[in-house]
Amino acid sequence: MLLAVDVGNTNTVFAIHDGATFIAKWRCETAHKRTADEYYVWLMNLIALKGLEVKVDRMIVSSVVPQVVFNLRVLSDRYFDCRPVVVGKNDCNLGVDVRVDAGVMVGADRLVNTVGAYNLYGGDLIVVDFGTATTFDVVDHDGAYIGGVIAPGVNLSIRALHEAAAALPHIDVTKPEKVIGTNTVACMQSGVFWGYIGLIDGICKKIRQEHGREMKIIGTGGLATLFERGTTLFDELNNDLTLHGLVLIEALNRSA
Numbered sequence: 001m002l003l004a005v006d007v008g009n010t011n012t013v014f015a016i017h018d019g020a021t022f023i024a025k026w027r028c029e030t031a032h033k034r035t036a037d038e039y040y041v042w043l044m045n046l047i048a049l050k051g052l053e054v055k056v057d058r059m060i061v062s063s064v065v066p067q068v069v070f071n072l073r074v075l076s077d078r079y080f081d082c083r084p085v086v087v088g089k090n091d092c093n094l095g096v097d098v099r100v101d102a103g104v105m106v107g108a109d110r111l112v113n114t115v116g117a118y119n120l121y122g123g124d125l126i127v128v129d130f131g132t133a134t135t136f137d138v139v140d141h142d143g144a145y146i147g148g149v150i151a152p153g154v155n156l157s158i159r160a161l162h163e164a165a166a167a168l169p170h171i172d173v174t175k176p177e178k179v180i181g182t183n184t185v186a187c188m189q190s191g192v193f194w195g196y197i198g199l200i201d202g203i204c205k206k207i208r209q210e211h212g213r214e215m216k217i218i219g220t221g222g223l224a225t226l227f228e229r230g231t232t233l234f235d236e237l238n239n240d241l242t243l244h245g246l247v248l249i250e251a252l253n254r255s256a
Helices: 036-049 066-079 108-121 154-164 184-211 224-228 241-255
Strands: 002-007 011-017 022-029 058-063 125-130 133-139 145-152 216-221
Touching: 002 066, 002 241, 011 241, 022 036, 036 066, 058 066, 058 108, 058 241, 108 125, 108 133, 108 145, 108 216, 108 241, 125 184, 125 224, 125 241, 133 184, 145 154, 145 184, 154 184, 184 224, 216 224, 216 241
Parallel strands: 002 058, 125 216
Antiparallel strands: 002 011, 011 022, 125 133, 133 145
16 A cells, blocks of 8 residues: 655645555644654554554655655655655656756645646646645646746734734634624734735736636645635635645656
């Protein structure tokens, strides 16, 4: 079975794929000091709690936190007796071109989303990923990654607003009942929600104009379903897009 690991700036997702579907998914805080032994004990306990019989013999890692990769490599080698595929390394074949400025390193998650989205929806796409950063990734007609946009993430913006203004509380992001707030929390929630709707709509409009062709817009990430309630922009939502891309990349590299 395949263990797919998606390391984000805030959280890390571990998912087990049995060759046909994901049979289990877990999320933990991304911590670069966590050892391979700690990962293994945590993971085996979760597998046991679900009553699964799992034998991991393949592993793929996508990480935007380089310090975490070493211990995940050790986990794969020590406990699963396999060499992991690491997205972004020179020996990892993505199956699509990356057409950006020479010497630029593109985040592994953005490349994986490109592979997954092209497989599911074809080319000419904008993939909007609501993570620690809100990213807009442009997939060309032939599946190539050709660049995008990086904006501050929703929760990051909320935290910055709270920390920079002493009188403003920390709030949860939600769709407010009205645009015009009548108290501090409602005002902040409206500003965050409708501000991000304006950001999403505006950036996607500009990308479409610059790209010069019709484009589908795919939403992914934990907050995609929330923001879909404020716009008709998204053609598809897929919270497992990154994991789907990881399965495709691992299969491609295994068959090479």
